[in-house]
Amino acid sequence: MHQLSPEMIEELSGFFRLLGEPARLRLMCEIRNGNSDVATLMDRTGFSQSHLSRQLGQLQKAGLVQVERDGNRSLYTATDPVVEAICQLAQERLMNHLRQRLDSLNVA
Amino acid sequence: MHQLSPEMIEELSGFFRLLGEPARLRLMCEIRNGNSDVATLMDRTGFSQSHLSRQLGQLQKAGLVQVERDGNRSLYTATDPVVEAICQLAQERLMNHLRQRLDSLNVA
């Protein structure tokens, strides 16, 4: 890390804030699982069209997803697999944290 | 990832939301750099005492930092080094993303 600049802090927290919204994190997961045209996303998530469009717009602006136009449809794909890796690490952190709390209760 | 449960989505986004606040991300960085008693943190960040206390409280509740009481002082330490790894990945993602956009401009 080596002391991040304020600009980097701002950028990184902006990135994390995107994933900090359950709807958007959900979208990232759905998109990663293929079949990511908007109709399918609406169907699988139950989000309204406008909601979906906004969130996808934000994800795209940050470069987390790419959009590919097919006529008047839009196909979304995840841009960078590292996002998935980050989620994986976050998951492991959570599990470890809970496991440690559990253990500390058992010992005490 | 393999299709995360709604509960996991909620937990993960909660974690990301913590880092999504510049003040808290800043704190995590400062704490990682050692010397993390509250007075020092106030000094280095310029945050007010109440603000600091609240943010540290949230980080602690999520298990991102640990607090060790020394008399009436509090020493904060980062709990899990994986958080740093996550920041590192996020940084690399950002750089890659910007580099790609730059390249695409040069080619076009």
Added chain:
DNA sequence: CGGCATAATGCCTGTATCGGCATAGGGGAG
């Protein structure tokens, strides 16, 4: 015990943002 330092909490306000409804833009098919 009474003052003093440090940390946590109640209360409050301002601001950001989620997310719905309605509307506008833009590309096919007739």
Added chain:
DNA sequence: CTCCCCTATGCCGATACAGGCATTATGCCG
């Protein structure tokens, strides 16, 4: 050109939360 479908955006109400001020809680020392 016109209708229709899909997506994006303006507007707005509700809600969440940052962050300040004042107060309280907690542990130190005289």
